[in-house]
Amino acid sequence: MKLRTFQGGIHPFDGKELSKNKPITNLSPKGEMVFPLSQHIGAPAVTLVKPGDSVLVGQKIAEAQGFISACIISSVSGIVKAIEPRLTTSGAMAESIVIENDNEYKKIAGFGVERDYTKLSKDEIRTIIKNAGIVGMGGAAFPTHVKLTPKDENGITHVIVNAAECEPYLTSDYRMMLEEPANLITGLKIILSLFDNAKGVIAIENNKPDCIETLDKLLTPEDKNKICVMPLKAKYPQGAERNLIYAVTGKKINSKMLPADAGVIVNNVDTVISVKNAVCNNIPLIRRIITVTGDAVVNPQNFCVPTGMCYQELIDAAGGFKSTPEKIISGGPMMGTSLYNTNVPVTKNSSAILALTKDEVAEKPETPCIRCGRCVSVCPSRLIPQRLQEYSNRFDNEAFENNYGMECYECGSCTFICPAGRKLTQSFKETRKSIIAQRKKK
Amino acid sequence: MSEQLYHVSSSPHIRSQVTTASIMRDVTFALLPSCLFSVYWFGLRALVVLAISVISCQAAELLYFRLAGKKRVAYECSAIVTGLLLGMNLPSTIPLWIPVVGGFFAIIVVKELFGGLGNNFMNPALAARCFLLISFAGPMTSFSVKTASSNIWLGAASVDGLSSATPLAVIKNAGNSTEALPSLFDMFFGFTGGVIGETSILFLLLGALYLVIRKVISLKIPLTYILSFSVFILINNLVKTGTPDFIGIARQLCGGGLVLGAFFMATDYVTCPITPMGKIVFGICLGIVTAVFRLFGNNAEGVSYAIIFCNMLVPLIEKLTIPAAFGLSKKGGNANGK
Numbered sequence: 001m002k003l004r005t006f007q008g009g010i011h012p013f014d015g016k017e018l019s020k021n022k023p024i025t026n027l028s029p030k031g032e033m034v035f036p037l038s039q040h041i042g043a044p045a046v047t048l049v050k051p052g053d054s055v056l057v058g059q060k061i062a063e064a065q066g067f068i069s070a071c072i073i074s075s076v077s078g079i080v081k082a083i084e085p086r087l088t089t090s091g092a093m094a095e096s097i098v099i100e101n102d103n104e105y106k107k108i109a110g111f112g113v114e115r116d117y118t119k120l121s122k123d124e125i126r127t128i129i130k131n132a133g134i135v136g137m138g139g140a141a142f143p144t145h146v147k148l149t150p151k152d153e154n155g156i157t158h159v160i161v162n163a164a165e166c167e168p169y170l171t172s173d174y175r176m177m178l179e180e181p182a183n184l185i186t187g188l189k190i191i192l193s194l195f196d197n198a199k200g201v202i203a204i205e206n207n208k209p210d211c212i213e214t215l216d217k218l219l220t221p222e223d224k225n226k227i228c229v230m231p232l233k234a235k236y237p238q239g240a241e242r243n244l245i246y247a248v249t250g251k252k253i254n255s256k257m258l259p260a261d262a263g264v265i266v267n268n269v270d271t272v273i274s275v276k277n278a279v280c281n282n283i284p285l286i287r288r289i290i291t292v293t294g295d296a297v298v299n300p301q302n303f304c305v306p307t308g309m310c311y312q313e314l315i316d317a318a319g320g321f322k323s324t325p326e327k328i329i330s331g332g333p334m335m336g337t338s339l340y341n342t343n344v345p346v347t348k349n350s351s352a353i354l355a356l357t358k359d360e361v362a363e364k365p366e367t368p369c370i371r372c373g374r375c376v377s378v379c380p381s382r383l384i385p386q387r388l389q390e391y392s393n394r395f396d397n398e399a400f401e402n403n404y405g406m407e408c409y410e411c412g413s414c415t416f417i418c419p420a421g422r423k424l425t426q427s428f429k430e431t432r433k434s435i436i437a438q439r440k441k442k
Numbered sequence: 443m444s445e446q447l448y449h450v451s452s453s454p455h456i457r458s459q460v461t462t463a464s465i466m467r468d469v470t471f472a473l474l475p476s477c478l479f480s481v482y483w484f485g486l487r488a489l490v491v492l493a494i495s496v497i498s499c500q501a502a503e504l505l506y507f508r509l510a511g512k513k514r515v516a517y518e519c520s521a522i523v524t525g526l527l528l529g530m531n532l533p534s535t536i537p538l539w540i541p542v543v544g545g546f547f548a549i550i551v552v553k554e555l556f557g558g559l560g561n562n563f564m565n566p567a568l569a570a571r572c573f574l575l576i577s578f579a580g581p582m583t584s585f586s587v588k589t590a591s592s593n594i595w596l597g598a599a600s601v602d603g604l605s606s607a608t609p610l611a612v613i614k615n616a617g618n619s620t621e622a623l624p625s626l627f628d629m630f631f632g633f634t635g636g637v638i639g640e641t642s643i644l645f646l647l648l649g650a651l652y653l654v655i656r657k658v659i660s661l662k663i664p665l666t667y668i669l670s671f672s673v674f675i676l677i678n679n680l681v682k683t684g685t686p687d688f689i690g691i692a693r694q695l696c697g698g699g700l701v702l703g704a705f706f707m708a709t710d711y712v713t714c715p716i717t718p719m720g721k722i723v724f725g726i727c728l729g730i731v732t733a734v735f736r737l738f739g740n741n742a743e744g745v746s747y748a749i750i751f752c753n754m755l756v757p758l759i760e761k762l763t764i765p766a767a768f769g770l771s772k773k774g775g776n777a778n779g780k
Contacts, residue, residue: 168456242769254768257769340447381767387760416454419464
């Protein structure tokens with residue numbers, strides 16, 4: 001059978017070998033913990049604590065504000081030291097709650113108490129997810145309770161677990177599928193219980209045959225009526241929502257649509273497992289699985305760490321650097337953010353710390369475009385990046401929009417493949433930002 | 443601040459290994475088999491012509507960069523490819539100053555004056571060839587000389603004597619059934635007259651295969667070009683005589699610069715459409731224009747003029763073939779028909 005996939009895409013060096021066989025280990029933080037108030041898409045959360053307050057593990061320290069927002073939960077017990085701007089992975093300062101960890105991990109009442117999800121109503125499940133502060137953990141950090149409350153609940157036909165993990169080097173989802181496959185399936189069943197007409201699909205790239213096999217074995221014949229494991233071709237960006245939906249269902253969505261408009265809901269592996277933890281075990285989202293990897297790291301590993309922990313502590317736990325890295329990236333090499341400083345906190349959308357001894361961007365200087373068309377053939381949105389960059393360079397926002405520039409989701413494939421080293425994605429990010437700002441003004 | 447700061451840049455943070463220079467190197471490798479064959483067939487003189495045109499292109503580029511104060515970020519070997527293609531489009535008997543004129547014209551007039559690499563709207567090597575054809579029609583269209591004995595300078599072709607006229611010229615003047623016409627086998631292997639790089643279909647196809655395997659070119663343009671050309675000739679056959687002449691079509695395909703042009707010149711990145719649909723339209727246009735030039739024009743050849751003519755259609759073709767983005771239809775609605 002021909003594997004399902006999408007048109008375009010690239011095959012970068014995947015680097016997963018470095019960390020894929022390292023089981024997830026738990027790390028305990030040492031010093032202060034930093035919780036930025038905005039670690040999700042939407043309005044920042046509003047703080048519920050003030051300096052001097054003592055907090056417990058699992059205590060809500062900031063409340064969601066507005067419809068699209070998420071609350072923030074403390075991952076440690078201790079004293080609130082300050083509420084002040086701190087450096088985050090974006091490179092900017094952001095208002096954060098700083099908690100001095102007392103290392104006692106005193107838990108809030110009810111934390112970890114088991115529950116039977118089949119006895120809960122749909123609304124109860126959604127409220128639990130909301131109060132657990134769960135957001136999409138694939139990177140965008142869209143509040144999960146909002147995603148699970150579409151306008152037309154009965155129109156949802158597919159609930160897809162995004163297990164593609166197409167970014168090079170990342171292995172956290174891979175490890176979670178091998179180590180907690182039952183939790184993943186339970187989490188999916190919980191989400192399916194919200195949508196009467198939906199089928200569950202666990203979509204995995206075919207470079208993870210062990211995950212496909214493990215999950216498939218765990219599904220009982222009865223489960224298989226509603227849930228299936230679907231192998232997809234390993235290709236970047238297979239895990240991008242629009243490509244994934246197309247590969248699984250054949251439906252095409254554009255930038256103006258939500259997946260729910262096509263009857264689809266997509267959730268990342270760890271999001272689904274967090275839903276299970278919140279609903280069945282009353283454990284809110286207070287930890288992340290982080291891959292610390294790259295050729296500069298002594299001992300690449302997968303860690304389970306509380307949110308708010310400092311990146312530098314994770315790097316130290318992985319043995320530090322064997323040689324001075326040129327570049328440190330939060331997230332994968334294709335869409336991650338480079339860091340100039342490693343004293344930034346783990347947030348809900350952190351996924352990896354990648355330390356590279358070579359900066360390939362600096363090593364490939366920008367030369368004239370030779371119109372080779374490689375950017376066109378890899379673009380998953382079927383754009384003409386070469387022309388879009390021309391418009392972008394001359395600040396022609398109108399032509400940029402008319403040529404579908406707003407359909408770009410900045411996957412970086414064109415920039416990766418460009419033989420002339422042109423920074424196409426960077427141009428598009430700038431132009432897209434300026435167009436969105438213009439729209440807001442109107 | 444005493445702590446170390448790391449590099450930052452916008453994502454993506456990794457790059458593929460392919461560079462402009464590596465692409466140009468691949469094209470050069472792909473052209474080598476037919477160049478080597480031409481040295482055997484047309485003698486060392488062919489090698490000298492090739493060398494002179496490569497050197498003059500490179501020299502012209504260096505000169506222009508110096509005069510215009512242009513700075514080079516990375517050396518990308520494009521002048522070498524232009525030089526090689528120009529040399530391959532000249533007869534081996536050409537006076538040796540002509541490739542120098544051609545090389546300077548190609549690089550300075552066609553390429554650099556329009557903004558340099560990536561900005562020329564015509565294929566520089568072909569534009570230079572056409573310029574030379576118009577300016578020096580005599581030497582540009584006279585091919586190998588006959589000598590009594592084998593001669594390393596003039597190559598195997600000179601003994602054979604087969605190559606005094608190109609097969610297409612024979613067809614044009616005497617029709618498709620004349621004795622003077624070389625066999626299809628000779629035409630495929632390249633034992634015929636013509637410009638240095640065009641005669642051996644076999645070695646050109648080997649080079650093209652290498653480019654396809656290395657993913658430097660796609661077959662969209664060459665195949666649509668060859669197909670539409672053949673169909674046009676076929677229709678012409680049917681209209682004129684009522685019977686299809688497949689041998690004649692094969693001769694048209696193997697003769698002249700069609701294969702060299704289709705695989706190595708029409709696929710020139712800078713001067714072909716970048717849109718997927720545009721490439722197909724471009725190929726079809728090329729096929730039709732080439733066939734019209736060959737069948738109804740005064741010259742037996744038509745590929746060079748056809749390609750530079752179609753080069754000028756590229757902006758229009760591109761404009762008309764911008765595809766709708768994923769999930770959208772051309773009219774602006776979404777692709778699921780909602």
